[in-house]
Amino acid sequence: MNHGHSHGGINVAPEAGTLRFALVGSPNSGKTTLFNALTGLRAKTGNYPGVTVARFEGTTAAGGRTAVVEDLPGAYSLDPISPDEQVVCDVLDAENDTLAAPDALLLTADATTLRRNLNVIAQVMGLELPTCVVLTFGDELARRGGALDVVALERALGVPVVAVAAGEQAGLQRLQERMAEPGTWARPVVPPPTDPREVGPWVDSVLAAAGFRAPGADSRSRRLDDVLLHPVWGTAVFFALMFAFFQVLFTVAAPLQGAIETFFGWLGDLSATHLPGVLGRFVSEALIGGVGGVLVFLPQIVLLFLMISLLEGTGYMSRAAFLMDRVMGRFGLEGRAFVAMLSSLACAIPGIMATRTLPSARDRIATMMAAPLMTCAARVPVYVMLIALLVPDQYVGPFRLQGLAMFGLYVAGAIAAMGTAAVFSRIAGRRSRGLPFYMEMPPYRAPSPRSVALSVWDAAKGFVKKVTSIILITTVLLWVALSLPLRGEAELERAGVDTADDAAVAAYTLENSIAATVGTSVEPVFEPLGFDWRINVGVLASLSAREVFVATMGQIAAAEDPEDPGAALAEMTWASGPNEGEKLFTPGTVAALLVFFIFALQCFATLGVIRRETGGWKWPAVAFGYMFALAWVFGWLARTIVSAL
């Protein structure tokens, strides 16, 4: 039964006669672990049309045939309260033509919370699609003193019930054999009730017939939570874990990133030497530089996603969110957003990808719009350069003034991020319904290594695939703008440039490039901030990646004084206009630049990731636009205030 409907951009083996299954179930029921066990690396990710909800589809073997399995978002009920749950309802709606309808349903249910899950089981059975209940965590049920007769449950419900256990093949195989013939699955004679007064007695009768004995509270989790949820010890452990994690990030990821940069630098030099002139420079700087610019993010993404996967998989994420909820709630967010914000201190990209853990689409958008304001690692080289120009190298008591300034910039970034989150939360919240806050605190469980690995792989693969094109295109465009038009030897000599001096040639080309023309033409926009066309070129170049600003300004300064570019930068003066002859990097201008870099979204990779997570260009455009506006306004304010001091 092949319904030729939109798959949201995913094309998964649509031969005629391919069975299509949908995996339904509440969060924490082992649904995604089951999906990974069934589909493994054959899964593809995309977005549902028009919403910020990720879509997972894959193929699996079902009794000798290939079947398509779609992992629907976790849902506690078919009475939706969020876009994720609305997607579940839309997919399961027979009258909805925009999404492919499944032929049969696999409904995962955690055996330890069977009483609660029977509520959604009753609802799903009412859809009158062939349904097979997949019982998970049966081993944990037994371990905690509970009991359940699976065969009796199947009889009581009137639908097939298969028990599976993580890592155990027999249950999975039994499930796959059942999946071969969903048409033969038993269906209940009468659909279960949905009215609250009738559901209670129905649940009681099913549990009694199945010989269900509820498990005791998980004592191991209780003892762990006595520490990890303790207001003092729990918070201490959380921050210690985060600190330890960032240490690992810098000791492992940073060298790996350095190695990647070195490798691509070597590759670039190789092509520059072996390919003639401009082509060589194009291939080495634009193409190889562009690809290298994407891959250099991988160590951070892999490590940060590994951390996030482990936090989610063990159940510790809910504890961290519980501890941080009060603070985050003040800014219109919830506890789970804290991990995303914290990750953004290294790089906004994994932080934005981490917003998938937030159930509310409103929170996801607010966090994605705010995360790039956290002071990421790429801003640091720019801050170092600008602080050196603005702040004297003195001490205030035991503290170095320049160090204090750097710390102040970090604090400014955090305040800007949280303030922005609060504003977006309010804006987005006006139109959408408020989501009541609730967070299941599942027992601590060992995460399936396969699921963790697949989650990291999916994040890395998705990033590389979707972001490479954007970064490559923009790197090439910038290279073209900065390196063209090319200058012939005669022209260079006429301008008084020593053609044997590569740095001088590069500087002259830069100063007369397309980018310089653009930089000069936007002077009216940036003049109130105290920027001249040279700073404009630096700012424009750093739109691709912030650290490029330092290199670009270095190139320009080297043209003035190849011996001591640093001094040249400090002494640079306006070349024309009303301020001609005056010093360029006045305290006001440097302050404006610093503030500009706090706010402006100067990272095409971030734009690319926001686009990928939201499925469109609207939100990246909003992010870029509002951050540019804030950067300009606050930059102007900074210049005005500092100049008046």
Add this chain to the structure above:
Amino acid sequence: MTNITVQLRCRNVGPSPTCDPDGLRSLVDLTVGETAVLAGVCGLAEPDSGRRLYDLGFAPGAPVSLVRTSPLGGPRVYRVADYEVALRASEARCLRLL
């Protein structure tokens, strides 16, 4: 919209009409380790939220107990329907006990 969703949207998850909701204690009045029986949901601004709490297991007649508090008015962990879930005070206030 599926028939099921339409039916589910009409559900009434409040306390039995014969009891006076304002005279009932709510979840925020529980002490750690105390177990009580739920009467139902009332007083929420959004009816959706009430049905969501029902779907989470906070059904009329269900036993609930308070497992853990947090200082400074943060969320609290409750045990209902054999599992643990954290709720903020704003939602807990609307869950009335018999």
